[in-house]
Amino acid sequence: MENTSLLIKYLNELNIEHDERMIGRFVEFHQLLTEWNSFMNLTAITEWDDVVLKHFADSLSIVKAGDKVTDLSFFDKDKRSGIKVLDVGTGAGFPGIPLKIAFPEFDITLLDSLKKRVGFLDEVINKLELKDINAVHGRAETYAHDPSYRQAFDFVVSRAVANLTVLSELCLPYVKVGGYFVSYKSEKADEEIVSAAKAIELLGGRFIDDIVFELPGSDMRRDLVVIYKEKETPKKYPRKEGTPAKSPLCSV
Numbered sequence: 001m002e003n004t005s006l007l008i009k010y011l012n013e014l015n016i017e018h019d020e021r022m023i024g025r026f027v028e029f030h031q032l033l034t035e036w037n038s039f040m041n042l043t044a045i046t047e048w049d050d051v052v053l054k055h056f057a058d059s060l061s062i063v064k065a066g067d068k069v070t071d072l073s074f075f076d077k078d079k080r081s082g083i084k085v086l087d088v089g090t091g092a093g094f095p096g097i098p099l100k101i102a103f104p105e106f107d108i109t110l111l112d113s114l115k116k117r118v119g120f121l122d123e124v125i126n127k128l129e130l131k132d133i134n135a136v137h138g139r140a141e142t143y144a145h146d147p148s149y150r151q152a153f154d155f156v157v158s159r160a161v162a163n164l165t166v167l168s169e170l171c172l173p174y175v176k177v178g179g180y181f182v183s184y185k186s187e188k189a190d191e192e193i194v195s196a197a198k199a200i201e202l203l204g205g206r207f208i209d210d211i212v213f214e215l216p217g218s219d220m221r222r223d224l225v226v227i228y229k230e231k232e233t234p235k236k237y238p239r240k241e242g243t244p245a246k247s248p249l250c251s252v
């Protein structure tokens with residue numbers, strides 16, 4: 001039996017309102033994660049306490065960006081409805097599924113290039129009876145040229161997918177002008193921000209802030225790199241599949 005008090009403690013620390021239904025969904029998500037992980041590679045973290053901290057609380061820590069960046073007020077209760085969020089390279093659903101469970105008003109798209117993982121996400125969506133969320137199988141480079149995805153999201157998030165230069169090419173094309181891209185990073189964020197500066201500008205973005213903190217009750221550092229979408233992304237970006245990682249933009 002999972003100790004839900006730990007989860008409730010983190011939700012309180014992050015000022016996230018919760019009820020029994022929300023807690024129940026987190027418990028069921030953990031159960032599905034461990035069940036499917038026995039026959040499919042989803043995560044190395046499976047113990048409840050670890051999942052609660054390193055997957056759930058970490059994913060939800062993005063509310064700290066909302067606290068710090070005034071414009072990023074998507075987390076205010078009266079402003080969440082209909083906000084379109086994209087999670088690029090979501091894997092087993094991080095941060096997208098915890099965001100949907102905690103903020104059901106968001107309209108969330110989960111994107112991943114691994115079909116089996118998208119199958120898992122469909123099962124989670126179905127079993128948890130989540131609405132206004134869909135899991136899409138495909139490469140970020142490809143969907144970004146689809147008119148219904150290009151510059152169609154209020155904010156785009158991504159955790160543990162690529163360095164900031166590569167990630168900016170994969171993510172910024174999806175963000176509406178006036179929207180935000182928030183990347184979950186850690187110790188190397190400072191270096192990555194410097195290396196990615198020219199690419200971010202070329203893609204129509206502007207670096208706003210690097211929000212640094214420790215995850216609740218731990219000494220694990222988390223950086224949230226916040227990028228504002230100032231101008232349209234030139235049509236040629238992202239380049240074809242694999243190119244952003246093979247030859248990163250503006251690399252010297």
Ligand code: SAM
Pocket residue numbers: 088089090091092093094095111112113114117138139140141158159160161170
């Ligand atoms: N975001 C999750 C997390 O933090 O637990 C998963 C991280 S996992 C290390 C990286 C994921 O990104 C994988 O599931 C992989 O399939 C996906 N991915 C990598 N490159 C991608 C691309 N170009 N388009 C879509 N998904 C991609």
